[in-house]
Amino acid sequence: xxxxxxxxxxxxxxxxxxxxxxxxxxxxxxxxxxxxxxxxxxxxxxxxxxxxxxxxxxxxxxxxxxxxxxxxxxxxxxxxxxxxxxxxxxxxxxxxxxxxxxxxxxxxxxxxxxxxxxxxxxxxxxxxxxxxxxxxxxxxxxxxxxxxxxxxxxxxxxxxxxxxxxxxxxxxxxxxxxxxxxxxxxxxxxxxxxxxxxxxxxxxxxxxxxxxxxxxxxxxxxxxxxxxxxxxxxxxxxxxxxxxxxxxxxxxxxxxxxxxxxxxxxxxxxxxxxxxxxxxxxxxxxxxxx
Numbered sequence: 001x002x003x004x005x006x007x008x009x010x011x012x013x014x015x016x017x018x019x020x021x022x023x024x025x026x027x028x029x030x031x032x033x034x035x036x037x038x039x040x041x042x043x044x045x046x047x048x049x050x051x052x053x054x055x056x057x058x059x060x061x062x063x064x065x066x067x068x069x070x071x072x073x074x075x076x077x078x079x080x081x082x083x084x085x086x087x088x089x090x091x092x093x094x095x096x097x098x099x100x101x102x103x104x105x106x107x108x109x110x111x112x113x114x115x116x117x118x119x120x121x122x123x124x125x126x127x128x129x130x131x132x133x134x135x136x137x138x139x140x141x142x143x144x145x146x147x148x149x150x151x152x153x154x155x156x157x158x159x160x161x162x163x164x165x166x167x168x169x170x171x172x173x174x175x176x177x178x179x180x181x182x183x184x185x186x187x188x189x190x191x192x193x194x195x196x197x198x199x200x201x202x203x204x205x206x207x208x209x210x211x212x213x214x215x216x217x218x219x220x221x222x223x224x225x226x227x228x229x230x231x232x233x234x235x236x237x238x239x240x241x242x243x244x245x246x247x248x249x250x251x252x253x254x255x256x257x258x259x260x261x262x263x264x265x266x267x268x269x270x271x272x273x274x275x276x277x278x279x280x281x282x283x284x285x286x287x288x289x290x
Contacts, residue, residue, distance in 0.1 A: 057104055057105050057106055058102065058103070058104055058105075058264065058265040059102070059103045059105060059218065059219045059262035059263060059264055059265065060100075060101065060102045060103075060262060060263060060265055061100075061101055061221070061260050061261065061262035061263065062098060062099065062100045062101075063098070063099050063257050063260045064097065064098055064099070064257075065096035065097065065098075065099050065118060065255055065256065065257060066256045066257070066258070067226075067254040067255075067256060068224070068226040068254045068256050071093075071254055073095055073096070073254075074095070074096035074254055074255045074256065075093040075094060075095050075096060075253065075254055076093065076094050076096075076172060076205055076251070076252075076253035076254075077093055077094075077243075077244075077251055077252050077253065078092065078093070078094050078125045078143060078145065078172075078174065079127075079243060079244065079251070080129055080141050080143070080178070080234065080241045080242070080243065081129060081131075081231065081241065081242050081244060082129065082131045082137045082182070082240075082241060082242070083131070083240070083242055092122065092125055092127075094120050094121070094122065094123070094125075094145060094172075095120065095121055095122075096118055096119070096120055096255065097118065097119035097120065097121065098118070098119050099116065099117075099118045099257060100116050100117050100118075101114060101115070101116035101262075102114075102115045102116055102265075103219060103221070103262055104157075105211065105214065105219060107214060110159065110160045111157050111158060111159055111160060112157075112158055112160055112166050112209070112211065113154075113155055113156060113157045113158065114153070114154075114155045114158075114166075114168055114209060115153070115154045115155070116152070116153060117150050117151065117152050117153070118150070118151050118153075118170075119149060119150055120145060120147075120149060120150070120151055121149060123144055123145040123147075123148075123149055124142075124143070124144050124145075125141070125142075125143045125144075125176075126140070126141070126142045126143070127140070127141055128140045128141075129141060129180070129241075136183065137180070137181060137182045137183050138180075138181055139178060139179050139180035139181055139182075140178065140179050141176060141177075141178045141179075141199070142176050142177050142178075143174050143175070143176035143199075144174070144175055144176050145172065145173065145174060146173040146174070146175060147173065151170065151171075151172065151173075153168075153170055153171065155168050155169070160211065164210060164211040164212070165208055165209065165210045165211075166208070166209045166211075167206060167207075167208055167209075168206070168207045168208070168209055168223070169204040169205070169206055169207070170204065170205050170207060170225075170255075171202050171203075171204055172202060172203050172204070172205065173200075173201075173202045174199075174200070174201055174202065174203070175198070175199070175200045176198070176199055176200075177196075177197065177198055177199065178195065178196075178197070178199045178236065178241075179195075179196045180193075180194065180195045180196070180236075180237070180239050180241075181193075181194050182194070182195075182239040193237070193238055193239055194237075195236060195237030195238070195239050197236075197237065199234070199236050201232075201234045201243075203232045203243045203251065204232075205225055205227075205251075205253045205255060206225050206227065207223050207224065207225035207255050208223065208224055208225060209221060209222075209223050210222050210223070210224075212259065216264060217263070217264050218261050218262060218263055218264060219261070219262040219264075220259060220260075220261055220262075221257075221259075221260060221262055222257060222258055222259045222260065223255065223256070223257040224255065224256050224257075225253065225254070225255040225256075226253070226254045226255065226256070227253065231243040231244025231251050232244075232251070
């Protein structure tokens with residue numbers, strides 16, 4: 001069946017140039033006026049160039065870990081002892097190097113989360129363990145720090161106190177083997193307990209992070225930790241050992257990052273995402289019109 005031509009020039013859906021230039025024809029042959037694209041383009045520009053007033057919460061920095069009064073470098077002992085009065089034969093320290101850290105700071109909730117890595121060297125420690133007395137316990141240890149010369153940490157979300165200070169614990173994971181002969185005295189009786197095999201434990205060093213100032217562009221922070229806490233208990237094969245040595249059953253460490261600037265990490269905001277959505281919609285519409 002052949003359709004008759006209409007007076008306006010429509011012959012079954014094809015437009016022959018009749019009507020104003022800014023008119024389109026729908027599938028029913030009825031004229032539709034184009035919507036101008038100017039309002040959408042204007043909205044996109046307004047959204048994309050509207051200043052963002054939200055507070056950036058992600059910051060990063062890289063710095064060397066230095067020491068305090070113990071030494072001019074950051075370090076931690078990696079020792080084992082039977083307790084006070086016990087010594088190891090080769091008191092070596094694990095030296096901290098470069099710290100790479102990301103801070104997630106929320107000034108509204110007054111919280112911070114610290115995630116990062118720190119290089120460490122050496123990572124292998126071998127030494128003998130002895131204790132004083134006529135019937136002394138003795139042994140040897142061959143220990144390794146886990147992480148392939150790098151220690152990773154994630155503090156989780158921590159509350160800041162009024163001084164903008166957050167306590168951070170850096171876990172030091174240790175694995176290896178020990179050979180131990182533990183001689184215990186009860187009155188005039190002595191008992192001997194031996195163990196030869198693997199050992200795995202973790203000890204912590206405590207570090208205070210202070211946020212000195214904060215802006216959308218940067219955080220000014222410092223970190224400090226230095227103490228000789230009582231050695232942590234490590235029990236293996238029924239024998240009690242402690243992470244401290246040096247005869248006083250304490251673990252020495254030193255950690256200091258003087259005032260450093262952590263730069264803000266650019267993040268997409270809701271207005272930018274919304275503006276990109278508008279831009280995509282506008283371009284698709286222009287393609288359909290053309």
